[in-house]
Amino acid sequence: MARIAGVDLPNKKRMEYALTYIFGIGLHNSRLILDAVGIDYNKRAHELTEDEAAAIRQEIQKSYIVEGDLRKNVAMDIKSLMDIGSYRGLRHRRGLPCRGQKTKTNARTRKGKKKTVGAAAK
Numbered sequence: 267m268a269r270i271a272g273v274d275l276p277n278k279k280r281m282e283y284a285l286t287y288i289f290g291i292g293l294h295n296s297r298l299i300l301d302a303v304g305i306d307y308n309k310r311a312h313e314l315t316e317d318e319a320a321a322i323r324q325e326i327q328k329s330y331i332v333e334g335d336l337r338k339n340v341a342m343d344i345k346s347l348m349d350i351g352s353y354r355g356l357r358h359r360r361g362l363p364c365r366g367q368k369t370k371t372n373a374r375t376r377k378g379k380k381k382t383v384g385a386a387a388k
Contacts, residue, residue, distance in 0.1 A: 268314050270323050271332050277312035284311040285322070290332035299325050 268275045268284075275284040285296035300307055303321045305314075314322075326332060331339065347355035357364035363376050374380070 268311050268319050270319065271326055273333065275311040277310065279311055280307060281305060281309050281311060281314070282307040288326070288332050290330060290336040291326070295330065299329075302329075 267277055270285070271288050273288050275287055281300055282293065282296050285291050285299060286293055291299070297307065299322060302325050303318065305318055305322070344355075344358055348359050349355070354364045361376055361378070362369060363373050367373060369377070
């Protein structure tokens with residue numbers, strides 16, 4: 267089992283898709299990495315040699331921000347939006363959608379379970 271950037275890659279998957287299990291690497295970046303290292307897209311993760319895995323690790327470390335560092339950067343970006351008091355920051359703080367979606371009927375994912383207002387308890 268290949269372990270790259272702290273993530274165990276699934277053995278049976280082709281390498282171009284296995285690398286997408288790493289947070290911060292999508293299909294496009296996965297293909298760029300494999301091209302730079304010179305590994306075939308169709309090679310399975312369990313077929314990787316140690317040298318190939320090390321080359322992939324080195325390429326990712328050299329060119330990309332992934333996993334913990336990327337998560338930390340995203341969290342800091344959101345925190346800075348909240349600190350400066352921007353509209354998006356306020357929406358994040360209130361737990362509402364911040365990309366212009368309507369909230370009258372939908373947005374249950376962000377708002378949580380329905381809370382009935384105004385129903386008098388008898």
